[in-house]
Amino acid sequence: MKKQILVVIVSVFMGLNAFSQNNLDKRVENNVQAYIARVEGKITLTKEEKTKICALKKEHTIRFWILNRDFKDKPELKEERVKLNKQFSESIRTGFGRTRGLEILKASRVEKEKKNKEK
Helix, strand or coil, rough: HHHHHHHHHHHHCCCCCCCCCHHHHHHHHHHHHHHHHHHHCCCCCCHHHHHHHHHHHHHHHHHHHHHHHHCCCCCCHHHHHHHHHHHHHHHHHHHHCCCHEEEHHHHHHCCCCCCCCCC
């Protein structure tokens, strides 16, 4: 009887773990696709460039979320995010060359809506 209960508990735990991993993969993929769509909205990319950007952004996103988890509620979080973002920018520039890398980084920026202030 004890073995059956233990097997059920372990099975449920493994199922939940697999589900959460699948959910994480979906979130990462959605984030990467949104990034690529934002870049493609401003410049054209070849298949090779898309593949390379996808790999770099996937790694960056996973590391970003791990960083948020590890440094949650710590004052070093902002500093560590800046370091990680600089590493990502550097990897884009080295992977695509300086000029093309800068084009991609510029195209990837989120445009904030300008507020029209009426006086």
